[in-house]
Amino acid sequence: MAANHERRPTSHGGVTDAIKEAIIRGDFVPGQRLVEADLSDMFGASRAAVRSSLLELTNEGLVEKVQNRGARVRAVSLDDAIEISEVRMMLEALCAAKAAEHIDDDGIAELESIGERMSAAVSAGDVFGYSRLNELLHRRVRELSGQRTAARVLDRLRAQSVRHQFRLATQPGRPSVSLPEHLAIIEAICARDTAAADRAARRHLASVIDALRQAEAAEASVAGAG
Amino acid sequence: MAANHERRPTSHGGVTDAIKEAIIRGDFVPGQRLVEADLSDMFGASRAAVRSSLLELTNEGLVEKVQNRGARVRAVSLDDAIEISEVRMMLEALCAAKAAEHIDDDGIAELESIGERMSAAVSAGDVFGYSRLNELLHRRVRELSGQRTAARVLDRLRAQSVRHQFRLATQPGRPSVSLPEHLAIIEAICARDTAAADRAARRHLASVIDALRQAEAAEASVAGAG
DNA sequence: GCCTACGAGATTGTCGCCAATATTGTGGTC
DNA sequence: GACCACAATATTGGCGACAATCTCGTAGGC
Numbered sequence: 001m002a003a004n005h006e007r008r009p010t011s012h013g014g015v016t017d018a019i020k021e022a023i024i025r026g027d028f029v030p031g032q033r034l035v036e037a038d039l040s041d042m043f044g045a046s047r048a049a050v051r052s053s054l055l056e057l058t059n060e061g062l063v064e065k066v067q068n069r070g071a072r073v074r075a076v077s078l079d080d081a082i083e084i085s086e087v088r089m090m091l092e093a094l095c096a097a098k099a100a101e102h103i104d105d106d107g108i109a110e111l112e113s114i115g116e117r118m119s120a121a122v123s124a125g126d127v128f129g130y131s132r133l134n135e136l137l138h139r140r141v142r143e144l145s146g147q148r149t150a151a152r153v154l155d156r157l158r159a160q161s162v163r164h165q166f167r168l169a170t171q172p173g174r175p176s177v178s179l180p181e182h183l184a185i186i187e188a189i190c191a192r193d194t195a196a197a198d199r200a201a202r203r204h205l206a207s208v209i210d211a212l213r214q215a216e217a218a219e220a221s222v223a224g225a226g
Numbered sequence: 227m228a229a230n231h232e233r234r235p236t237s238h239g240g241v242t243d244a245i246k247e248a249i250i251r252g253d254f255v256p257g258q259r260l261v262e263a264d265l266s267d268m269f270g271a272s273r274a275a276v277r278s279s280l281l282e283l284t285n286e287g288l289v290e291k292v293q294n295r296g297a298r299v300r301a302v303s304l305d306d307a308i309e310i311s312e313v314r315m316m317l318e319a320l321c322a323a324k325a326a327e328h329i330d331d332d333g334i335a336e337l338e339s340i341g342e343r344m345s346a347a348v349s350a351g352d353v354f355g356y357s358r359l360n361e362l363l364h365r366r367v368r369e370l371s372g373q374r375t376a377a378r379v380l381d382r383l384r385a386q387s388v389r390h391q392f393r394l395a396t397q398p399g400r401p402s403v404s405l406p407e408h409l410a411i412i413e414a415i416c417a418r419d420t421a422a423a424d425r426a427a428r429r430h431l432a433s434v435i436d437a438l439r440q441a442e443a444a445e446a447s448v449a450g451a452g
Numbered sequence: 453g454c455c456t457a458c459g460a461g462a463t464t465g466t467c468g469c470c471a472a473t474a475t476t477g478t479g480g481t482c
Numbered sequence: 483g484a485c486c487a488c489a490a491t492a493t494t495g496g497c498g499a500c501a502a503t504c505t506c507g508t509a510g511g512c
Binding site: 049069 | 467473
């Protein structure tokens with residue numbers, strides 16, 4: 001298993017999405033070589049299509065290419081993840097504030113529904129469901145903000161850091177820390193309080209960075225002890 | 227002049243840079259169609275090279291491609307420019323704060339030198355020189371911050387908005403508004419005052435957004451009167 | 453006179469081949 | 483026994499040609 005990339009997208013966009021998904025899902029691990037001919041067989045596309053897809057994904061920060069030495073899945077270090085989270089802190093705060101400004105009644109109902117489902121998922125210990133709601137919440141806030149420039153950047157950064165994101169989500173005790181932060185963001189946006197939304201988003205991302213730093217420290221001590 | 231794109235880069239990177247420069251310099255105007263065969267002749271490269279360059283520049287937000295309908299130079303609207311400036315406000319503030327944290331004596335000397343030259347350029351009415359120093363200052367702050375993720379994003383956004391940037395710079399009276407803002411950023415960073423650097427960068431970008439909005443209003447009234 | 457269907461030209465999308473470069477394995481020499 | 487030069491292989495980079503698609507002009511029909 002872990003490999004059912006046997007569609008026939010043939011064309012550029014399809015191959016790009018397929019490879020992107022495979023990287024995000026973890027079918028291709030960080031550092032793994034991506035040989036054009038192999039991908040070409042795997043997805044049933046021409047080498048040219050694979051080639052342009054690889055170029056596009058390089059621009060998105062998901063793969064790294066070296067002249068005449070091929071492409072590999074980009075390995076996002078913990079330092080990179082922290083940098084990404086710092087940028088996200090700024091931009092998610094911007095989007096949260098904008099969302100608070102522009103939100104309508106339908107949006108409020110939707111966000112509140114997401115909040116309730118998140119609480120339920122955490123109560124039920126449904127880590128995976130909570131993780132998906134987490135992603136949904138962040139995406140909806142980005143969309144509701146109407147700030148497409150920031151949304152595009154955040155999309156890319158999120159794709160780059162899914163692995164760290166997921167590791168954090170499965171960390172024991174993490175959901176009970178992040179849930180109230182998420183609820184605070186929802187509450188602020190639904191109250192149309194831009195300043196509070198900004199602060200809540202900042203606090204949440206600061207907490208993410210803290211958690212990453214702790215993971216870094218834990219890993220270092222394990223490495224030292226092992 | 228306005229057209230001496232007759233190098234022979236042949237390879238991908240060279241063509242990409244050449245087209246990018248041509249767009250940034252204004253040799254290709256917003257909305258202009260970019261026909262692959264024409265570019266291929268113009269730069270002496272194969273169509274495949276031009277093609278991959280166009281794809282890369284699409285990802286950078288400098289050109290827009292439509293399926294089977296070709297590529298055009300992206301026309302960045304005033305609304306787009308304001309969005310971009312909003313994102314820049316967040317990220318330049320982050321970089322300024324980080325720069326204030328990490329800066330060493332050499333960096334301080336360099337920034338102060340840039341500040342002095344900016345003052346001199348404004349005194350002398352050297353708009354073009356001031357504009358170049360402006361870009362230099364922002365770039366050095368990005369680099370000194372050590373935040374490569376933010377720096378990469380800012381690089382792209384800046385390339386997208388050069389046209390608006392330039393129009394602002396040539397607006398009469400604008401330098402005397404932006405100079406003290408720039409000097410405040412330099413002073414805060416050199417004093418290693420992260421909070422002040424953050425505020426100064428925010429204030430500067432807020433002023434840019436204001437200027438853009440005024441340009442929007444002025445244009446609307448001209449359009450209404452004409 | 454206007455609308456629709458068709459066709460010629462232009463432009464992009466895709467593919468397979470060949471050359472250039474890096475990597476790996478082998479043999480020889482000190 | 484280890485190091486270096488060289489050749490074989492694997493992989494990427496670049497190019498030209500062909501097919502698919504779109505645009506625009508033209509002719510025919512209502």
